[in-house]
Amino acid sequence: MDVVVAQSAGFCMGVGLALEKLETVLDEAEASDRIHTLGPIIHNPQVLAEFAARGVSCLERPEDARPGSTVVIRAHGITRRAEAVLRTRGVTVIDATCPKVSTAQKLISRETERGRSLLLLGEAHHPEVRGLLSYASPDAVVFQTLEELVPQLVPDKDYVLAAQTTQDRTVFEQVRDYLRERLGADVPVLETICDATRVRQQEAIAIARQVDKMVVAGGFESGNTRRLAQVVEAQGTPCVHVETASQLNPADFTGCRKIGLTAGASTPDKIIQEIHDVLASL
Numbered sequence: 001m002d003v004v005v006a007q008s009a010g011f012c013m014g015v016g017l018a019l020e021k022l023e024t025v026l027d028e029a030e031a032s033d034r035i036h037t038l039g040p041i042i043h044n045p046q047v048l049a050e051f052a053a054r055g056v057s058c059l060e061r062p063e064d065a066r067p068g069s070t071v072v073i074r075a076h077g078i079t080r081r082a083e084a085v086l087r088t089r090g091v092t093v094i095d096a097t098c099p100k101v102s103t104a105q106k107l108i109s110r111e112t113e114r115g116r117s118l119l120l121l122g123e124a125h126h127p128e129v130r131g132l133l134s135y136a137s138p139d140a141v142v143f144q145t146l147e148e149l150v151p152q153l154v155p156d157k158d159y160v161l162a163a164q165t166t167q168d169r170t171v172f173e174q175v176r177d178y179l180r181e182r183l184g185a186d187v188p189v190l191e192t193i194c195d196a197t198r199v200r201q202q203e204a205i206a207i208a209r210q211v212d213k214m215v216v217a218g219g220f221e222s223g224n225t226r227r228l229a230q231v232v233e234a235q236g237t238p239c240v241h242v243e244t245a246s247q248l249n250p251a252d253f254t255g256c257r258k259i260g261l262t263a264g265a266s267t268p269d270k271i272i273q274e275i276h277d278v279l280a281s282l
């Protein structure tokens, strides 16, 4: 089978940096050291399983951190409160929040401290979104479409618009244009969408147009991976989302001559290569 692999497939800068930080902690640790992450360090179950096998456990709450341990903050950040609690626990804190997420947190904090209410394009229950919201005032609105946002707008309120880093730029620009038209130029727009997402999406769309079917590789809980599958399907190209090569079903590719392969920003090269090898052998 002819397989077209996206050049942008695989780790983004933020995921790479977070994993490097965790590797450094592991390299420098004594056998008796307790090493945790607060929340999954990235959204890829296979990577998490490998770290778990090396003794890294994932804490759900900062209150669970025991004094003397080392806690690494995940790539997509935590809430302001969680960080404040963590720093009172007598632990060594390693902040592996992606620099782009940290920037989004700071920009949101700055604008909302000026009295603006946050309009945030994102998935309400995503950990990154919960983190971003903690830097805004409680009247922030989270939405996923313009239709969802419009009935929630209150006249004469000062707003600032931002997005979860992995959101679709097209929807963001549609909302931005609507707000500019409806509320005038006085709505600051924070450019918080990450280029890693845009580059992957654009390349996935370009490949989807030339192939019979696409395979998107990455965690089922990974927001940017799921959205890659959505943008591919929006092109009318059938798409299969898998986490590992063992989940591929050869029958799904009957009649295909050319398959596209891309992967989310938290998918290791090893998994992409394994999937490529299975597809190429069909």
Ligand code: SF4
Binding pocket: 012, 013, 014, 015, 075, 076, 098, 099, 100, 101, 165, 166, 194, 195, 196, 197, 224, 265
């Ligand atoms: S997708 Fe972008 S914002 Fe998210 S971790 Fe990667 S580089 Fe950072």
